[in-house]
Amino acid sequence: MKKYQYLYLIWLSLFVSFSVLGQEGELAINEKEDVFIDLSSPQNTVKTHLSNLQPESYHPEIAAKVFNPEAHDEEERTDLAIKLKQVLDGEGIIVDTEGIPNNPDYLDSASSNQHYYKLTSSLPRIKLAKVGDKWYYSENTARIINELHKDTYPFGTAELLNILPKTSNRKYLGLYLWQIIGLAILVLIAVIVHNLFTFVLRKVITAMLLKAGYKEIAKGFVTPIASPAAWFIVVFLMSVLVRVLQLPIDFAHYTILILKALVPFFGTIIIYRLVDVLGLYMYRLAEKTKSTLDDQLVPLVSKTLKIFVVLLGVIFVLSSLDINVIPILTGLSIGGLAFALAAQDTLKNFFGSIMIFLDRPFQIGDWITAGSDIDGTVEEVGFRSTRIRTFRNSVTSVPNGQLADMTVDNHGLRVYRRFYTRLGVTYDTPPQLIEAFVEGLRKITHDHPDTRKDNYHIYLNEFAGSALEIMYYVFFRVPDWGDELKARHELMLQIIELAEDLGVRFAFPTQTLHMETFPEKESLTPVYSETPDSLKQKLAAFYDRKGIKHS
Numbered sequence: 001m002k003k004y005q006y007l008y009l010i011w012l013s014l015f016v017s018f019s020v021l022g023q024e025g026e027l028a029i030n031e032k033e034d035v036f037i038d039l040s041s042p043q044n045t046v047k048t049h050l051s052n053l054q055p056e057s058y059h060p061e062i063a064a065k066v067f068n069p070e071a072h073d074e075e076e077r078t079d080l081a082i083k084l085k086q087v088l089d090g091e092g093i094i095v096d097t098e099g100i101p102n103n104p105d106y107l108d109s110a111s112s113n114q115h116y117y118k119l120t121s122s123l124p125r126i127k128l129a130k131v132g133d134k135w136y137y138s139e140n141t142a143r144i145i146n147e148l149h150k151d152t153y154p155f156g157t158a159e160l161l162n163i164l165p166k167t168s169n170r171k172y173l174g175l176y177l178w179q180i181i182g183l184a185i186l187v188l189i190a191v192i193v194h195n196l197f198t199f200v201l202r203k204v205i206t207a208m209l210l211k212a213g214y215k216e217i218a219k220g221f222v223t224p225i226a227s228p229a230a231w232f233i234v235v236f237l238m239s240v241l242v243r244v245l246q247l248p249i250d251f252a253h254y255t256i257l258i259l260k261a262l263v264p265f266f267g268t269i270i271i272y273r274l275v276d277v278l279g280l281y282m283y284r285l286a287e288k289t290k291s292t293l294d295d296q297l298v299p300l301v302s303k304t305l306k307i308f309v310v311l312l313g314v315i316f317v318l319s320s321l322d323i324n325v326i327p328i329l330t331g332l333s334i335g336g337l338a339f340a341l342a343a344q345d346t347l348k349n350f351f352g353s354i355m356i357f358l359d360r361p362f363q364i365g366d367w368i369t370a371g372s373d374i375d376g377t378v379e380e381v382g383f384r385s386t387r388i389r390t391f392r393n394s395v396t397s398v399p400n401g402q403l404a405d406m407t408v409d410n411h412g413l414r415v416y417r418r419f420y421t422r423l424g425v426t427y428d429t430p431p432q433l434i435e436a437f438v439e440g441l442r443k444i445t446h447d448h449p450d451t452r453k454d455n456y457h458i459y460l461n462e463f464a465g466s467a468l469e470i471m472y473y474v475f476f477r478v479p480d481w482g483d484e485l486k487a488r489h490e491l492m493l494q495i496i497e498l499a500e501d502l503g504v505r506f507a508f509p510t511q512t513l514h515m516e517t518f519p520e521k522e523s524l525t526p527v528y529s530e531t532p533d534s535l536k537q538k539l540a541a542f543y544d545r546k547g548i549k550h551s
Contacts, residue, residue, distance in 0.1 A: 269312025366412025
């Protein structure tokens with residue numbers, strides 16, 4: 001119901017205002033006073049055009065003389081003169097006639113010293129040209145005026161220019177009555193559009209998102225976006241409609257300039273907040289992957305996109321304020337080069353972080369070692385450095401440029417964790433006891449739930465200085481170091497129990513001192529009395545016992 005009330009108020013305001021405007025237009029017809037006509041120079045031609053299309057001195061048939069009569073009839077020239085003036089006013093372009101050359105033989109150095117003059121840098125296609133001894137708007141200008149007029153007054157707003165009065169004699173605060181009424185109507189339209197669009201975003205779209213299951217987006221992001229989005233529509237609408245009012249050029253210049261700057265300003269705010277929506281979407285995708293590095297990458301990408309959006313927004317705002325951004329960009333590029341030379345290490349670390357994110361040699365939570373100083377768990381990967389929690393519970397920050405060039409051993413990517421040790425038994429342990437002990441070790445290893453069943457090696461491996469050493473080489477399938485220590489603990493306890501049950505004695509480093517000669521004692525050096533034949537017999541008996549073929 002409120003929507004229809006707003007529409008009724010708009011139509012009522014338009015009816016009353018245009019009725020008043022029509023009456024005012026009828027009362028505002030002035031008697032023809034002396035007019036300015038001079039086409040001898042670029043300055044005089046522009047004065048002839050603009051001075052004869054002012055509300056207090058409206059003579060379109062005189063202003064039409066600024067177009068070449070040999071190329072256009074009077075009606076066409078009048079239409080072109082009016083539309084060109086409307087384009088200049090609609091764009092808020094202030095034409096300083098005193099700054100235009102008054103030389104009848106003016107030559108444009110940018111046009112190969114021909115008799116041309118560019119009216120304004122804002123519309124460089126509008127030029128004056130000398131024909132004979134008179135200056136007219138060029139034929140190229142005449143051909144593009146209709147195109148410029150449509151661009152300046154889009155969506156059919158040019159039709160409103162035919163309704164509004166061309167002359168007037170009543171002014172209030174520097175504005176004519178019909179302009180004040182028009183501004184009031186625009187304010188009313190702005191309020192209605194803003195409230196309506198905000199309502200649609202907050203209620204309708206929020207309900208649709210909630211129904212689709214996007215609760216975080218609906219509650220966290222639609223509300224912050226609703227207000228700037230509504231203002232974006234309002235400012236864009238005002239920037240189109242305010243041109244129709246043909247406000248005083250000084251006032252129109254700054255009004256249109258501000259409105260043109262506010263369009264990219266609110267657009268930047270909308271895109272800036274949409275980055276949060278994109279960040280939430282990327283975060284959901286990152287949650288579906290096994291890599292925890294993606295979770296660290298999402299906020300970094302969001303921050304980078306926000307900085308990029310702000311920089312582009314500033315450029316567009318400055319450009320809309322008619323500020324030449326080329327020197328600024330050039331200065332920034334030179335400054336950026338100087339900064340790059342001064343901050344080589346910072347840039348190296350930045351690109352090192354990019355390589356880490358692309359190559360993914362590790363992820364958050366992995367235990368890594370690199371070089372002789374880096375040993376710990378990865379906690380955070382930033383744009384400059386990677387933070388590693390050491391096993392002393394301290395935090396080490398390693399520059400990414402340095403880390404990207406190092407050989408990184410990622411223990412977190414291990415599928416199996418190796419356990420290698422040597423079990424030393426005394427030299428007096430009988431062979432059959434060693435064989436039984438080794439068989440028991442293999443059975444314990446095979447039955448443990450965390451060991452790899454298809455790859456373990458347990459053998460009598462070495463005659464050491466003080467023990468017979470059994471190599472114990474197994475692998476655990478566990479997720480982290482804590483579970484690995486637990487599995488080691490369980491296996492080692494079972495090995496000790498097995499040794500006690502079998503009577504196996506573990507050796508420890510010992511030294512035996514032999515005295516070759518000692519008073520009243522025999523020498524400890526054994527005396528070998530075996531003959532070669534007896535040794536051959538004993539060796540043959542060993543071969544037979546072991547089933548070894550011999551000749």
